[in-house]
Amino acid sequence: MEKDEKLLKVRHSMSHVMAEAVLEIFPTAKVAIGPAIENGFYYDFELPRPLKTEDIAEIEERMKRIIKGKFPFVRKVVSREQALELFKDQPYKLELIKAFPEGEEISLYTQSTFTDLCRGPHVKDTSELNPEAFKLLSVAGAYWRGDEKNPMLQRIYGTAWQTSKDLRVYLNRLKEVEKRDHRKLGKQLDLFSIHEEAGAGLIYWHPKGARIRSVIEDFWRNEHFKNGYEIIYTPHIGKSWLWKTSGHLDFYSENMYAPIKIDSADYYLKPMNCPFHILIYKSSMRSYRDLPLRWAELGTVYRYERSGVLHGLLRVRGFTQDDAHIICTPDQIGDEILEVLRFSLRIWKAFGFKDIKAYLATKPEKSVGDNAQWDKAIESLKRAVEKENLEYVLDEGGGAFYGPKIDLKIRDALGREWQMTTIQFDFNLPERFNMTFVDHDGKEKRPYMVHRALLGSLERFFGVLIEHYGAAFPVWLSPVQVEVIPVAAEFFDYADKLKKTLLEKGIRVNADLSSNRLNAKIRNAQNEKIPYMLIVGEKEAADNLVSLRDREGTRKNLMPFGDFIEMIGEKIKNKVLL
RNA sequence: GCCUCUGUAGCUCAGCUGGUAGAGCACCUCCAUGGUAAGGAGGGGGUCACCGGUUCAAAUCCGGUCGGGGGCUCCA
Numbered sequence: 001m002e003k004d005e006k007l008l009k010v011r012h013s014m015s016h017v018m019a020e021a022v023l024e025i026f027p028t029a030k031v032a033i034g035p036a037i038e039n040g041f042y043y044d045f046e047l048p049r050p051l052k053t054e055d056i057a058e059i060e061e062r063m064k065r066i067i068k069g070k071f072p073f074v075r076k077v078v079s080r081e082q083a084l085e086l087f088k089d090q091p092y093k094l095e096l097i098k099a100f101p102e103g104e105e106i107s108l109y110t111q112s113t114f115t116d117l118c119r120g121p122h123v124k125d126t127s128e129l130n131p132e133a134f135k136l137l138s139v140a141g142a143y144w145r146g147d148e149k150n151p152m153l154q155r156i157y158g159t160a161w162q163t164s165k166d167l168r169v170y171l172n173r174l175k176e177v178e179k180r181d182h183r184k185l186g187k188q189l190d191l192f193s194i195h196e197e198a199g200a201g202l203i204y205w206h207p208k209g210a211r212i213r214s215v216i217e218d219f220w221r222n223e224h225f226k227n228g229y230e231i232i233y234t235p236h237i238g239k240s241w242l243w244k245t246s247g248h249l250d251f252y253s254e255n256m257y258a259p260i261k262i263d264s265a266d267y268y269l270k271p272m273n274c275p276f277h278i279l280i281y282k283s284s285m286r287s288y289r290d291l292p293l294r295w296a297e298l299g300t301v302y303r304y305e306r307s308g309v310l311h312g313l314l315r316v317r318g319f320t321q322d323d324a325h326i327i328c329t330p331d332q333i334g335d336e337i338l339e340v341l342r343f344s345l346r347i348w349k350a351f352g353f354k355d356i357k358a359y360l361a362t363k364p365e366k367s368v369g370d371n372a373q374w375d376k377a378i379e380s381l382k383r384a385v386e387k388e389n390l391e392y393v394l395d396e397g398g399g400a401f402y403g404p405k406i407d408l409k410i411r412d413a414l415g416r417e418w419q420m421t422t423i424q425f426d427f428n429l430p431e432r433f434n435m436t437f438v439d440h441d442g443k444e445k446r447p448y449m450v451h452r453a454l455l456g457s458l459e460r461f462f463g464v465l466i467e468h469y470g471a472a473f474p475v476w477l478s479p480v481q482v483e484v485i486p487v488a489a490e491f492f493d494y495a496d497k498l499k500k501t502l503l504e505k506g507i508r509v510n511a512d513l514s515s516n517r518l519n520a521k522i523r524n525a526q527n528e529k530i531p532y533m534l535i536v537g538e539k540e541a542a543d544n545l546v547s548l549r550d551r552e553g554t555r556k557n558l559m560p561f562g563d564f565i566e567m568i569g570e571k572i573k574n575k576v577l578l
Numbered sequence: 579g580c581c582u583c584u585g586u587a588g589c590u591c592a593g594c595u596g597g598u599a600g601a602g603c604a605c606c607u608c609c610a611u612g613g614u615a616a617g618g619a620g621g622g623g624g625u626c627a628c629c630g631g632u633u634c635a636a637a638u639c640c641g642g643u644c645g646g647g648g649g650c651u652c653c654a
Contacts (some may be wrong), residue, residue: 034654036652038652050582051582100654108654109654138582138583138648139583139648140581140582140648140650141648141650145653146651146653147581147650148579152582152650153650157649188626311647401628447644486610486612488611490612516611516616517610518611518612523616525615525642534613537613538611538613547614553614555614557613557614
C-alpha cells in the first residue's frame with residue numbers, strides 16, 4: 001500500500017527531526033535508535049537528566065520549527081572507517097556499526113544539522129512532514145536493545161500522520177480506548193476488584209462480574225457437552241514427583257511458586273492442568289476404542305509474573321483456564337483438529353467476535369518427537385485452517401519444543417488484536433508420563449495429545465469482553481437484563497409483580513423501588529448499561545402493559561408484557577446485542 | 579525487576595510560591611415526588627499512602643519505603 005509506505009517514511013523522518021530537536025536542547029545526548037512504529041515513532045536517548053513534561057512541549061516546538069525549514073533528507077554512503085570516525089562520540093551507533101556484517105552498505109541521512117546512521121527510507125524534505133499532524137505522547141524507560149542487562153535509555157514516543165485530521169482521529173481513538181479500559185469500567189460498574197494488600201494480580205469477582213462469569217461458564221459447559229467433551233475437576237496442588245515427571249520443575253520453575261510443605265513432602269501450586277489430566281488418563285488401561293478422549297476443565301492455575309507486567313484482568317498471577325486435552329490415535333488427529341477449530345470459531349462468534357486470524361507455528365530448531373510426527377501434526381493444522389477458510393500467518397520454526405500449534409487472534413471493536421485461543425500439540429508429556437493405548441493389533445502405542453484453551457483464561461477473556469463492548473454487554477451476558485421502573489410509589493406493586501414474573505422466566509431483573517424520581521432512575525439504569533428498562537404507571541398497570549426503553553434510548557410504549565417476555569427471550573436465545 | 583510519572587473522603591478530583599483540609603457524586607436523615615438521563619435541604623465521613631528529615635509551622639520542600647499508571651521484541 002502506497003499510503004502505508006508514505007506514512008512509514010513520514011514517521012521515520014519524524015523520529016530524526018525529534019532527535020535533532022533533542023540534540024539542540026542536550027548537545028551531549030547520546031542517540032540510540034529511532035524507528036517508525038505502528039501509529040508513530042520513537043527515539044531512544046541517553047540524556048544528562050530525566051525528561052520533564054515541559055521538555056516535551058519544547059521538543060515539539062523545536063520540531064515544528066525544523067519542519068518549517070524545508071530541510072532535505074540527504075542520503076550518503078560511507079565506508080565503515082568513515083562511519084566509525086563520524087560517530088566516535090556516539091557509543092550506541094558505534095556498537096551498531098561494529099555489529100554490521102562485513103560488506104554491508106552503510107548509509108547516512110542528514111537533515112538540517114542532524115546526521116544519523118540510517119538505512120532509510122525518508123521523505124524528500126521536511127516540507128513533506130505536517131507540523132500539525134504529529135504529537136509527542138509519552139516518555140518511557142527502555143533498555144538498550146531491550147535487554148535488562150543493558151543501560152536504561154529514555155524513550156520518547158510520538159504519533160505522526162499525514163493530515164491533522166488523521167491525527168485527530170487517532171487521538172480520539174486513544175480517548176475511546178481509555179474510556180473502555182476494563183479496569184475503569186470494572187470499578188464503575190462494580191464488576192471486579194484487585195486488592196494489592198491481599199496480593200497483586202489476584203482477581204475478586206463482584207456479584208455483577210460473577211453473574212457474567214457464571215453465564216459464560218454455563219454456556220461453555222453446555223457447548224462442551226454438546227461437542228463431545230467430558231468435564232473434569234482436578235486438584236490445585238501436586239507433589240514434586242508430578243512436576244519432576246512433567247518436566248515443569250526443570251523448564252518452567254521460574255513461573256512457579258515456592259512449594260508448600262505437607263508431611264515433609266513438597267507440594268506445588270499448579271501452573272498448568274495437563275499433568276493432572278494425564279493422571280486421570282493413566283488411571284486405567286485405554287483401548288483405541290476409547291479414543292478420542294476430550295477432557296475439559298475450568299482449571300485455576302497460578303503463575304509467577306513479574307510485578308511490572310501485571311495489568312488489570314489481562315495479566316494476572318492466578319487465573320482460570322478453559323483448558324482441555326484431546327487424546328487420540330494418530331489417524332484421528334486430522335478430524336479432531338478440524339473439530340476443535342470449528343468449535344472455537346463457533347464460540348467466538350457467539351461472543352460477538354467475527355474477525356479472527358490464525359497463526360500457525362511449526363518446528364523449531366530444538367524439539368522433541370520425530371519428524372514424521374511433526375509433519376503429520378502440522379499437516380492437520382494446515383488442513384484445518386484451510387478448510388475453514390481462515391486467514392493465517394505461518395510462523396516457520398515458531399512452535400514450542402514439544403509441538404506445533406495454532407493460535408487464534410481476535411479483533412475487537414476498536415480494531416485491536418488479542419491472542420486468545422491456542423491449540424497445541426504435545427509430543428513431550430505423553431512420552432514423559434508413558435501414556436499408551438492398546439491398538440487393534442494388541443500392541444501398546446503412544447497416543448497424540450493436544451492442549452487447547454479457547455477463551456484462554458476467564459479473567460483475561462472478561463477483560464477483553466468488557467473493552468470490546470465498552471461494558472454494554474449483549475442481553476444474554478448482561479448482569480442485569482431488565483430494570484423495572486415505576487413512575488410513582490403507587491405502582492410499586494405492579495413493578496414488583498413484573499419482576500417476580502421475569503425472575504420465574506430466568507431473566508435477571510431488578511425493580512427500582514427507591515424514592516428517586518423517574519428521571520434519576522432512568523439515568524441510573526442507563527449508567528449501569530442495563531439493556532432494557534420497563535417504565536410502568538397507571539396505563540400499564542391497568543392492562544398488563546409495559547413501556548419499553550432500551551439503553552440506546554429507543555422506546556416502545558404500551559407494549560403487552562407477554563410480548564416483551566417473548567421478545568427478550570428471543571434476544572437472549574439468539575445472543576444479539578439488543 | 580528496571581526507568582519514568584503518580585498516591586488527598588467509598589468514587590472522580592481541587593488545594594498557587596509551606597500557615598495544621600475542600601467540591602461533585604455516593605452514603606444517612608428529613609421534605610418532595612405520576613411519565614423517559616440528576617427534585618430539595620441537612621448530616622456523617624479524611625492520622626492528606628507510610629517512615630524519617632528541614633522548618634516556629636509540611637498535604638505542600640527533601641530522603642527513603644510501599645502501592646498505582648505508562649514503558650522496557652517492533653532491530654541504524
